[in-house]
Amino acid sequence: MGRFVAVRLFHALIVLIVVVVLVFIFARLMPGDALLVAVVSSNIDVDTAKAVATLRAQYGLDQPVYYQFFRWLTDFFIGDWGESIGTGEDVLDMFLERLPVTLQLFLWAAVWAYAIGIPIGIVGALRRNTKTDMALTTAALIGVSIPAFFEALILIYLLAVLLPIFPPSGFVPFGDDAWGNIMSMAMPGFVAGTGGAGLIARYVRSSLLEVMRQDYIRTARAKGLPESAVVRHHAMRPAMIPVVTVIGLAWTGVLGGLFIIEVIFALPGLGRMTVDAIFQKDFPVIQATLIVASLNVLLVNLAVDIVYGYLDPRVRVQ
Amino acid sequence: MTDAVTTVVSIKPTALLRQLLRHKLAAIGLVIIVVLALLTALAPVLAPYDPHAQDLYNVLSGPSPAHWLGTDNVGRDLLSRFLYGGQVSLLVGVCTIMVAAVIGIVLGLVAGYLGGAIDAAVMRITDAFMCIPPLIFVLIIAAALGPGIHNVAVAIVLFGWTGFTRIVRGQVLLVRELPFIEAARAAGASPIRIMLKHILPNTLAPLLVTVSLSIGGAILLESAVSFLGIGVQPPTASWGKELRTGLNYLELAPLYSIVPGLLITLAVIACNFIGDGLRDALDPRLRGDNR
Numbered sequence: 001m002g003r004f005v006a007v008r009l010f011h012a013l014i015v016l017i018v019v020v021v022l023v024f025i026f027a028r029l030m031p032g033d034a035l036l037v038a039v040v041s042s043n044i045d046v047d048t049a050k051a052v053a054t055l056r057a058q059y060g061l062d063q064p065v066y067y068q069f070f071r072w073l074t075d076f077f078i079g080d081w082g083e084s085i086g087t088g089e090d091v092l093d094m095f096l097e098r099l100p101v102t103l104q105l106f107l108w109a110a111v112w113a114y115a116i117g118i119p120i121g122i123v124g125a126l127r128r129n130t131k132t133d134m135a136l137t138t139a140a141l142i143g144v145s146i147p148a149f150f151e152a153l154i155l156i157y158l159l160a161v162l163l164p165i166f167p168p169s170g171f172v173p174f175g176d177d178a179w180g181n182i183m184s185m186a187m188p189g190f191v192a193g194t195g196g197a198g199l200i201a202r203y204v205r206s207s208l209l210e211v212m213r214q215d216y217i218r219t220a221r222a223k224g225l226p227e228s229a230v231v232r233h234h235a236m237r238p239a240m241i242p243v244v245t246v247i248g249l250a251w252t253g254v255l256g257g258l259f260i261i262e263v264i265f266a267l268p269g270l271g272r273m274t275v276d277a278i279f280q281k282d283f284p285v286i287q288a289t290l291i292v293a294s295l296n297v298l299l300v301n302l303a304v305d306i307v308y309g310y311l312d313p314r315v316r317v318q
Numbered sequence: 319m320t321d322a323v324t325t326v327v328s329i330k331p332t333a334l335l336r337q338l339l340r341h342k343l344a345a346i347g348l349v350i351i352v353v354l355a356l357l358t359a360l361a362p363v364l365a366p367y368d369p370h371a372q373d374l375y376n377v378l379s380g381p382s383p384a385h386w387l388g389t390d391n392v393g394r395d396l397l398s399r400f401l402y403g404g405q406v407s408l409l410v411g412v413c414t415i416m417v418a419a420v421i422g423i424v425l426g427l428v429a430g431y432l433g434g435a436i437d438a439a440v441m442r443i444t445d446a447f448m449c450i451p452p453l454i455f456v457l458i459i460a461a462a463l464g465p466g467i468h469n470v471a472v473a474i475v476l477f478g479w480t481g482f483t484r485i486v487r488g489q490v491l492l493v494r495e496l497p498f499i500e501a502a503r504a505a506g507a508s509p510i511r512i513m514l515k516h517i518l519p520n521t522l523a524p525l526l527v528t529v530s531l532s533i534g535g536a537i538l539l540e541s542a543v544s545f546l547g548i549g550v551q552p553p554t555a556s557w558g559k560e561l562r563t564g565l566n567y568l569e570l571a572p573l574y575s576i577v578p579g580l581l582i583t584l585a586v587i588a589c590n591f592i593g594d595g596l597r598d599a600l601d602p603r604l605r606g607d608n609r
Contacts, residue, residue, distance in 0.1 A: 011442065018446035029462035138343065141594065145587040147538055149545050150579035153565065157576065161569055256451040260542055264565075274454060275546060278461050286458065294449040301449075 004309050012302045019298065023290040024069055027283040059085075059284075076291065082284035086277075091288050094273065101171060101269035102258060108189025109254045113196030120197070121204025125239075126231065128209060136201070143198025148257045152191045152264045159187065169266040188265040192257050196250035203246040208239040241311045248304040252297050334526075337599035344595020350588035354581070358404030367395035369402040370553045378571045387573050391563065400578055403555035406467060408585065411537035414474040418536075419529055421475070422482020423521075427513045429483065430490025440483065447480045456539050460548045467550045470543050474536050485528050489521035523600040527593050534589025541582045557582045 056062050059082075060071060075082070081091035117140075124136040160168035166187050172180035211217065212235055220234045221227075262271035270289060277285035338344045357364065366386075373393030380388045387396040429440035447455075459473035493499060494517070502516050543549050544558030557578040564575030 011445070014442045015445045015449065018443055019449050022446055022450070026458050026462070029458070134342075141343065141590060142587060145534065145590045146583050147541060147579070147586065149542065149561065150583050153561070153568070153575055153579050157568060157572060161572075252451070256453055259451065259453055260546070263546065275457065278454075278457050279547070281461065290450060290454065290458075293451050293454065294446075297449045297451070 001310065005306055008302060008305050008309075012298060015298060016295070019294045020073065020291065021069075023287055023294065024072065026290065027287040028065075072287070076288075081288045084277075084285050085282045086280045086285075091284050094285065095270065095288060095292075098268060098270045098273050101267055102262070102271060104174075104185060105188055105192055105258060105261070105267065105269060106254060108185050109192035109196060109257075112190050112193030113200055113250060113254070116193070117197035117200030118204055120201040122208060122231075124201065124205040125208035125212065137205070140198040140201040140205075143194045144202070145198075146194065148191050148195070148261050149264055151194060152188070152261060155187050155191065156264075169264070171265075171267045184265075184267075188261050188267060192254055192261050195253045195257060199246055199250050199253065200243065203243050204239070207242045208235060210242075211235045211239040214238075241308075244308050244311060245304060248297075248301045251300045255293060255296060334596075334599055338592070338595050341595035341598055343591040344599075347588040347591030347595065350584050351592065354404060354585055354588070355408060358401055358408055361398075361401035361405060365395075365398035365401045367398045369394060369398040369555055371395070378567055378574070380571060381573065387577055388571055390560075390571075390574060391567060396560075396574060396577070399555040399560060400557070400581060403557050403560055403578065404581060406550055406554065406556040407537055407540055407558070407582065410467065410471050410474070410540045411533045411585070411589075414471050414478055414536045414540075415529060415532045418475045418478030418532070419482050419525070422479035423486050423518070423525070425479065426483040426486025426521075427490060427517065430487040431494065431509065431513050431517065437487070441487065444480045444483050447477065452477055452535075452539060453542055456543055457546065457548060460543060465548060465551055467540075467554075467556070470540060470549045473543075474539055477539075478532060478536060481528055481532055482525070485524050486521050489524055490517055493517050493520045527596045527600065530589050530593035530596055534586040534593070537582065537585050537589070 053062075060068055063071070072082075079092060081095070083089065084091055084094060087094075120136050120140060124133045124140075127133045156168045159165050166183055170184060172184045174181040217230060217234055220230045225233075258269065259271035259275055261267070262269045263275055266272075270292075273285065274289040276282075277289070338348065361369075371394060373389065375393065376385075376389055377391055377393045378389060379385060379393075382388070385395050385397065387400070390396055390399065425440050425444075429437040455477050456470065456473040459476055460470045463469035463472060499512060499516055502512050507516070540549065540556070541558030541561070544556045545562045547559075547562065550556040550559055560578040561575045561582070564571065564573075564578065567574050
């Protein structure tokens, strides 16, 4: 197990280095334009070329690339994330300010995904090959496939335009108005959780079906246990082990969905900040979100791998 | 963490198609894709109006016998625009994945067959690409390259190869040590010949699943990027872009955004249905499941 963990950690470290380099390259693909935009939008009368040169010096873009890279990397890890080109705000501050909104959305999504996904998967497996199973399996697959922006659109049309139950968009901080906060997060949270719910339902179903085929389940039945006890005491726990792997997938999916969901529902979170930053070519902000998002996925996948290796010894021998 | 089958299966195309048609959801998916492809391919014949012809006296008119789905904010016929818009969405989905698949297959074959340091390098780079959220990846590349659907396509290709590399490499590792590869090597076949003639055919089954699911993913990515405003430039239509513009008129003309959204959803769902059907057809353990 120790060797297995060490190998995984080593791989993760290399992947991290590659990610950091990739992010650096991506962000460097755009800065020139951003500076020009910043100059043109701030002072119209100045000598543009000179002002851009000043700004290039200010952001360290006149230094050699390797120097920029290590400078950026060390600054990043000591918490100096630079300033936004658009607003001049400290990127770390911008980040921390918007983080609660995104975390809240993430939490809603996770709750919806598990609350819907696990029961659907269990019912589907127990009523295997019936009309109920067929309907639930199809629903799960649609849940995985439906684009977040289309689902959002339908929900907004039904529950905000036709029946004005929820606000169509906007965010109310929990501190200002708790009920308003819940109402403003319910729809986006649901949309963010749908894909994960479908994925979890599919994994739970196939995993439970696999377990129900095992000999020890037949033994449990043969000793006269009622079916509900067989499922609850003998099938559920082993069936949940493979479901661990889906956490990583669902996590990545939810994270990817947040960007567009925050834009549609006008939530002032990290996703919307990133999309805005991409349009403004605000590379310090883009760098920061890319690193944080990728690191997040990397760490979750690493944790899932290790937990899975711990739960299922067969994985370790690879 | 891959979703596709990991056993070595070879299957005849006709048998596969028959299996696929017996799988209810896959059959539905095939029908949807064929219908959508025909509708958009035949847009020049089917579309009642020129998709760019404006009629400023007749904007956001709502459904009528003249304009079945109504008109948009500058009086263009929505039905015609959706038919033409599908060409962009579907073509980008299929073409990007074809290119991405070739890149991914080559890298996967090389990594899996040669092993060692090359394998490690390719796989870590693949892992790194997979850490970055796809939408943000594509948005950044497309934004950096500048406006235009071609740049979105390039961005999708740059992201899309990763899934194929993983699947092919995994499959190569399964096949590599089998006796017939050893036989080929003993007979003096070159590594390239072994990769292309002996290993590649044995990776086709899971590849098909990945192709199908990836096309759905690419259609989704293109529409999301167009929805956010990068991608096709006016006056060209694409489903994602129409949806975005239509969203501004949700109360006045709901069909303006709901229909393109439905079309994207149908295309993506169909690809996933087919991918699922393929997986079931190719995975012997699941055979006999009645669906």
